[in-house]
Amino acid sequence: MHAYRSHTCADLTKANEGETVRLSGWVNRIRDHGGILFIDLRDHYGITQVLCDPDSPVFASVEKLRAEWCVRIDGVVKARDASLVNPKLPTGEIEVFIRDLEVLGASDELPLMVFGDQEYPEETRLRYRYLDLRREAMQRNMVLRSDVVSSIRKRMWAQDFREFQTPIITASSPEGARDFLVPSRLHPGKFYALPQAPQQFKQLIMVSGYDKYFQIAPCFRDEDPRADRSPTDFYQLDLEMSFVTQQDVFDTVAPVVAGVFEEFGGGKKVDAPETWEQISYADSALWYGTDKPDLRNPIKMQVVSEHFAGSGFAIFAKLLEQDGTEIRAIPAPTGGSRKFCDRMNAFAQKEGLPGMGYIFWRETDGQMEAAGPLAKNIGPERTEAIRQQLGLGVGDAAFFLGGKPASFERVAGRARTVIGEELGLTDKNRFAFAWIVDFPMYEKDETTGKIDFSHNPFSMPQGGLEALKGDPLKVLGFQYDLACNGYELISGAIRNHKPEIMFKAFELAGYGEDEVRRRFGGMVNAFRFGAPPHGGCAAGIDRIVMLLADTANIREVIMFPMNQRAEDLMMGAPSEPTSDQLMELSLRVIPQE
Secondary structure, rough: OOOOOOOOOOOOOOHHHHEEEEEEEEEEEEEEOOOEEEEEEEEOOOEEEEEEOOOEEEEEEHOOEEEEEEEEEEEEEEOOHHHHHOOOOOEEEEEOOOOEEEEEEEEOOOOOOOOOOOOOOOHHHHHOOOOOOHHHHHHHHHHHHHHHHHHHHHHHHOOOOEEEEOOOEEEEOOOOEEEEEEEEEOOOOOOEOOOOOOOOHHHHHOOOOOOEEEEEEEOOEEEOEOOOOOOOOEEEEEEEEOOOOHHHHHHHHHHHHHHHHHHHHHOOOEOEEEEEEEEHHHHHHHHOOOOOOOOOOOOEEEOHHOOOOOOOOOHHHOOOOOOOOEEEEEOOOOOOHHHHHHHHHHHHHHHHOOEEEEEEEEEEOEEEEOHHHHHHHHHHHHHHHHHHHHHHOOOOOOEEEEEOOOHHHHHHHHHHHHHHHOOOOOOOOEEOOEEOOOOOOOOEEOOOOEEEEEEOOOOOEEOOOHHHOOOOOHHOOOOEEEEEEOOOEEEEEEOOOHHHHHHHHHHHHHOOOHHHHHHHHHHHHHHHOOOOOOEEEEEEHHHHHHHHHHOOOOOHOOOOOOOOOOEEEEOOOOOOHHHHHHHHHHOOOOOOO
């Protein structure tokens, strides 16, 4: 017999009755029923109930076992009485009577329980991640992650993509986040960078004549942490294709994403890729207050400025006298009660706004009536025009925010989400996808007035070189994102493969030709030798698995994540270097005051 097991803890069935078997695993829990000890023995595959009565030669040893001890048992398989069968377990028809026992690894007192679903502080879970990962939900999440990556690879290979690995130590590149720098021992005073993405390398692969590339790529960004973003490193499906348009990229990657969500989405509806909407960045901001809309929520915001211009509601009327201001309405079907309206007004105040105006429609004496402070101020004619524009009726409401869109857009987007959730309008049994297109190439810093890239700096501007001769803030790029249920899953672009357009694009963002050649010399030089038109995208593996696992915290689907302060409590990172290490790297640490 094998030294540790003849079967896993998920293998045994009634067909094994009478066999002598060997199992190894962890003590999940122990129950004492009248002197007979019942143990749920757990391994990666499942649970088998083993038991020991006083007649067993190792009964005294079994009495000493505690939760999470790692043990090997030998025993005889017996069928359970029909009344004792556990249909929830694949091994629920049998139990194993222990005849021999070996403790493979005893356990100290546990800082967190593995059995059950008790809540523990995240700091505790991350410090003892190896115990946390033993829990059933975490085992399920990590298996899901592995299966998703495997499925993605198979789907990419099926479309004639080839997987190539790109460097992990490279040069710094402006990708929109801070680099992790790596000091060079051989070149004192110089630094490598960990790649924020394989951007330049995958473009060079296209210049090298490889038509389709993909990689499950590690990426490194020194970012402030959020629930849906790792503060240090993450993995993405990175892909690039030659001789393609934007639509070609969509048609290639959408079936991969849809297939993965159909395979692992637990039966939730996944719309066919050819039905996924393509929404401009400007429209997405207007309708949803975000560039990653949750289309499970049917609410679409609208501009209603004309109904408030010159109206009796002085706050909005005066706002509209200023350039660049507007009034937006958030329809709220079925939200027509003063209690709900007051609750949403309080929400806006918590978000830092003075509040949200509202109108709700109710029936009074058989007639539809508009109610609320706004309705009284603007009068029935304007109120009725708003109702008709928004397509609302009795029992519905609408909320209003005004000013320059940048000042209220994100709050409006969050309000839309809350309204959809609270009124039960959001379809929880669906994965809703949409392509967000026509991103602006540039943005302006309101404080400094500086023009900078708003998205990927290597994108082709729509209209090419001619487009770069006008107002930079009006230049759109062949850039696109894929949004799903309120998260950005994919970001990509058709690339700028012509040096003269690249130099001009970077010039508008304050980078001279010499600096572009210094920072991106490899790519600029390559483009002089017959670069093909090319484009691609990257899909966040962690975020995809997070959605499929139905969790809002990305650390639930990463095996060994950092905490919110970008610390690894288990391994003690970041750590202080030794004096010898600093000397070897020609570095000195300046203490912070």
